[in-house]
Amino acid sequence: MARENFNELLAFVTVARAGSFTRAAAELQVSQSALSHTIRALETRIDLRLLTRTTRSVAPTEAGTRLLATLAPRFQEIEAALLAVTHLREHPAGSLRIGAPTHAAATILLPVLARLLPRYPDIRVAIVAPDAPCDATIRLGEHLARDTVALPIGRDLRMAVVGAPGYFARVPAPALPQQLTSHSCIALRTGAAWTFARDGYPVNVRVDAQLVCENAAQARLAALAGLGLAWVLEDVVQEDMARGTLVRVLEDWCAPFAGYHLYYPQRRPHDAAFALLLDALANDAATDRP
Structure with a gap:
């Protein structure tokens, strides 16, 4: 099924639930004429009348009733999934493994975690050796491997x-x-x-x-x-x-040199927990700069 056909199905479910093109158009934030055109396109494509229109109301036909019974729960599941994602944004959760040498952990990572973790109790962080498998690694310098991001997180060192x-x-x-x-x-x-x-x-x-x-x-x-x-x-x-x-x-x-950077794969998805850590480290680095 073409991707744009899902818009037609959502339009049908909204009209059938509202029992009115006027109310459904307002809910979808489209014009009544555009909504009517969308429904007609859907009915033409499947060669079935889905809605019975009168001057006062709109009601699903028998075919429309069957389709609504199938589609409505699916769209509810999608809405619930989106709500769950929003909940994760408000209450981030997840596990992170950060590779860090002892000095970087003590001077940069732990001060950030001391503020971050009490605010977000569902985030779990493991500090591991820099050469261990992890989500991101703190190292000195700014030498980039292929497809790797280096985020400066510390002042120059000597x-x-x-x-x-x-x-x-x-x-x-x-x-x-x-x-x-x-x-x-x-x-x-x-x-x-x-x-x-x-x-x-x-x-x-x-x-x-x-x-x-x-x-x-x-x-x-x-x-x-x-x-x-x-x-x-x-x-x-x-x-x-x-x-x-x-x-x-x-x-x-002993001349100054570039300080610590956080290295992570360029294609790593930025889930809420990882995004929070990146923001906190970057903000600390900006504050620490002279």
């Missing part, structure tokens, strides 16, 4: 090279990134290459780490224990530097 005062009491502080090769460095499992830049001049230093940690939180603790120099995100050690328990070096070589 790295910091830090060590404990006790460590620098034993070893002179490095003045250049290249001098890190002669220091005890605390690397992360994700890689031993530390990247620096100054005045547009990049320097990559591959440190020979005696200690390798799983994440920045462990590297911070190792640096506090005097085990060497850690290269971590600035805000991970901001309070330690303010207290003097960690000392920063090579600050002028």
Whole structure:
């Protein structure tokens, strides 16, 4: 059946229920003449009279009564389905899996969820490892894979090279990134290459780490224990530097870089729960920008 024929069926059901072309036209927001034309087209196409018209009323014929008995419940089901969708908009529900490293979860995702989830108790969120199967992933940078959307959700970030005062009491502080090769460095499992830049001049230093940690939180603790120099995100050690328990070096070589982005498939359907999370993350990012 052609798609436009459903409009004819809806017109027939509306007229038959209303018992009047005038009331049905007002309900459908069309003219009486257009509605009459639609009904005639339907009757001509199926070669059956569906409505009996008088000067005072309109009533279904026997064929019309049978068709109405079949169609009316179907249109009611469609109306109920649309109402249910509206209910989901007002009371969003669903489950989301978001891949996020520990730092991104703590500084970006959890503050948003702390406001979002109490308002929408039917939304469920699982925070998983960045490489686990998920609906969206939070990562640094803005490198797009094919058919992927990258939504900026965080301000620019900086790295910091830090060590404990006790460590620098034993070893002179490095003045250049290249001098890190002669220091005890605390690397992360994700890689031993530390990247620096100054005045547009990049320097990559591959440190020979005696200690390798799983994440920045462990590297911070190792640096506090005097085990060497850690290269971590600035805000991970901001309070330690303010207290003097960690000392920063090579600050002028640590240039800002693009912060966290939320990556998700371009063709992913935006259900209510996912749309709410996108909006909340985007709004937070806009507020956080200088």
